[in-house]
Amino acid sequence: MRLTVYLAGEIHSTWREEIKQKVLALNLPVDFIGPMENHDRSDNIGEEILGEQTSAVFKDAAASSFNNLRTSVLMHKADLVIALFGEQYKQWNTAMDASTAIAGGKPVIIIRPEKLHHPLKELSAKASATVETSDQAIKALSYIFE
Amino acid sequence: MRLTVYLAGEIHSTWREEIKQKVLALNLPVDFIGPMENHDRSDNIGEEILGEQTSAVFKDAAASSFNNLRTSVLMHKADLVIALFGEQYKQWNTAMDASTAIAGGKPVIIIRPEKLHHPLKELSAKASATVETSDQAIKALSYIFE
Amino acid sequence: MRLTVYLAGEIHSTWREEIKQKVLALNLPVDFIGPMENHDRSDNIGEEILGEQTSAVFKDAAASSFNNLRTSVLMHKADLVIALFGEQYKQWNTAMDASTAIAGGKPVIIIRPEKLHHPLKELSAKASATVETSDQAIKALSYIFE
Amino acid sequence: MRLTVYLAGEIHSTWREEIKQKVLALNLPVDFIGPMENHDRSDNIGEEILGEQTSAVFKDAAASSFNNLRTSVLMHKADLVIALFGEQYKQWNTAMDASTAIAGGKPVIIIRPEKLHHPLKELSAKASATVETSDQAIKALSYIFE
């Protein structure tokens, strides 16, 4: 049994790479997927495909359609979503991805520092599990295979 | 035909009251529902029902279960969700409510100031419509009845 | 038992009004809903709510979001969809509304002149019934109550 | 990860072949499926299987059942639908296939020349993304794998 795990969350740090390497070291049969991690490319993909847009809002609208397309295709392949919330950025995309997965019956692990417990309390209560570190999420993932 | 509209979003300002009064003035056949707007009560409802909890995290966990219960029951009654994003607070609850509604096939209108277009671009692309002010949302609501 | 019927199709003629009056004359307990029938208003609703847009495409994009919002809310209320195809216009909206209803398990009656049988053959095969005139659609509607 | 892409749209030009060859040249792990592209065979399949029919309408009815059977089986296999709208033909089948996919939660890319923006505005607003050329659709497809 292999599992496909979608890693939702911010794309400004290397947290996905760390999870992937640690899971690889554990020999867990997991394939990881996730959003475009090159932030500029994620922001520019609309203009890259459709050409220059006339305002920042329209540039964003164009980009969002291709980002949503990508997420929608990949999320259908996921057995499990791990969603990381950090202290920076609005991260409404992360809340959207986690909520969409939950609404579709897909299990979700939320990673968040304890100090974010308050604004995440309702989403945490709907997720399968909430942890504070990537290592804890990996333990939860590993537990599925034991 | 009456419509039931769930007003998702922050509970620190009077935006819901303004919408309700303007819609009342327009004689639109709309019933509004939404989250507990008394912020302290929303935060304390877990301890109010279950008694004092042993930490802030557990107090939040207790409160979130009753807030989610309330939202879940009411959201099932809604024909339409209007979700307001402002510049303060994390508002992950708002993103969760809007995304849950979208995933369940419920139409969603997002209200957000233009300056928030970037972090909301993917969620906006999945909503039925995005506007910048409550008055615009009311016009959209009114359009359904014309 | 009352039924709510959504009348999908072009908004350049008075076919809806004729159906409504004939059904009223038959005393059938039917409530009709449908798209905005004022064509200019349907095209301009985006700019009316959001203000002037920078191109015809963006004007259309703005309008479509409010038209889709309206259709989505109303279609949820419908027990039955009657979709009329005529010889003019692209009518992709009509095909979209009929197909969306069929995919969601809602019964659909298609009205089309016989000369359009060829391009509609696959959609007709998925609809509950296909007729050629509004009078035939009314007979079908009336048959449900007999 | 391989993706299966259903190419919906008219069957009078070679647009599918062009997409397939370009995607092959990019080494993308994509399997393409789609409707019967031999137009005569698509129109005659009913009589070919069931024997001569008594009128053009019945010939069409017979053909449509086997075309719908084929589309239904194949569409279930698709991860993504690319739907091309051109300036000729009614293309209600294309609108039906795209709308059915959208209603079933399948991501859809619409390809249409800009001049068709107006009649497609509502369908475009429901699709994941809208582009103007096959090359843009291929870029969007490629973006999913990056």
Added chain:
Amino acid sequence: MRLTVYLAGEIHSTWREEIKQKVLALNLPVDFIGPMENHDRSDNIGEEILGEQTSAVFKDAAASSFNNLRTSVLMHKADLVIALFGEQYKQWNTAMDASTAIAGGKPVIIIRPEKLHHPLKELSAKASATVETSDQAIKALSYIFE
């Protein structure tokens, strides 16, 4: 609490009328719906609406579309289906209606004489309950309100 009950099954005897009168005598808050009980009208409805057809098969095809339309609209309103199987006729419609209801999560009571237990054994095992007489079905219906 009122319940709407769809009475599926043959339309050659007066079993529906007997159930309705007995339930009325019990003052149960039940609304009954069901297929067109005038057998000739059910067979002729296609030609009545669309005009004379060129063969018995096409006459049947035309009638079936309006009968399915009727059943589809009404079945959506039903809280419960009572399906009667007797010893005459093919009754594949009855099996279809009962199976469609079961597949959609609607409770079904099957009425059949004991001698039909063998060919109905799999369908009975999927129904909520199987009884042998209308009076037993009425007791089951009455039990819901006690």
Added chain:
Amino acid sequence: MRLTVYLAGEIHSTWREEIKQKVLALNLPVDFIGPMENHDRSDNIGEEILGEQTSAVFKDAAASSFNNLRTSVLMHKADLVIALFGEQYKQWNTAMDASTAIAGGKPVIIIRPEKLHHPLKELSAKASATVETSDQAIKALSYIFE
């Protein structure tokens, strides 16, 4: 807004009556439904309708079909399920009703004494909220209307 609440759980005590009276005293707009509370009647309903059965197992099989029929019809009407677990009896019916509601997206409040926390821990984690007393459940119910 009225809510319909299904009270799942054992039928040997008067807990439902207490909840109903307290909710009545609070003037909450709630309609309560639930299983047959006459235990003998619940056990005997199969023989009462179908006649004497040949063994205790077959008597139970007959009864269960009518109890499931009743539950299925009523549960569809419920906006919310309150499921009480006590210290006596197997109560697998209660677990079944709560789990069925959760799987169907219906909000569930579990009432259980703290000493039962261990065997209910996984079901509690899937319910909307878990409380220890009927009074707490009533507070949760009341909170929805505030």
Added chain:
Amino acid sequence: MRLTVYLAGEIHSTWREEIKQKVLALNLPVDFIGPMENHDRSDNIGEEILGEQTSAVFKDAAASSFNNLRTSVLMHKADLVIALFGEQYKQWNTAMDASTAIAGGKPVIIIRPEKLHHPLKELSAKASATVETSDQAIKALSYIFE
């Protein structure tokens, strides 16, 4: 692309074997599944597993549970159902399997002699296609791969 096809219908003739051999000769990538074709075994499976039952009805009830189990597991694997109706037997199982597949969105081909058109008219209208012979069904199956 391989397809899995469930062959629903009577188990007293060799029609399944003929279809399998002809499809094999055509080299179509199809895996066939279906009900237990040994009629005695199908009737006796309940007693074979659970031991002798006390009446013919209980023997049937026992058998039906294992036949339904088998069908349920296998039907989930099917991309397509071919359902054959002949002139003998009640064949309510066949109508049940076809209707269940249709209700679940699975494409269905009905094979029936023309003389059965009347009692099958409503089920035919809901199936993807209706043919008269196994050879026609094979042509329809083959058409999907062309």
Added chain:
Amino acid sequence: MRLTVYLAGEIHSTWREEIKQKVLALNLPVDFIGPMENHDRSDNIGEEILGEQTSAVFKDAAASSFNNLRTSVLMHKADLVIALFGEQYKQWNTAMDASTAIAGGKPVIIIRPEKLHHPLKELSAKASATVETSDQAIKALSYIFE
């Protein structure tokens, strides 16, 4: 065709191992999955991942989230659930797993000693089949492949 079977039920005896070995001896193409069978590990997994909790209830709440995560991921992979009820323990988890599978359309075989027929009568009536021993369940599983 391989099947994946989830073995729900108590984790204090070796019943899973016995089933696995007997099915292996029969060369059936079945992959078995199930809950964490190390009882201590199942109870402690919350503290193992999240650290020591402040009470037995919170320890349980933490453990349940990871157990539910595991079950949710694995249950999605299952074609069939076999749920064993014995005479010891509350076994509400088993009732929850079986009911969740049934609600999601997954076939379920219940194994229970005859003396438990009464408290399981409603759940048995919703399962695909109920047997008394593991050997009978294996025969039922084997029957699917014959």
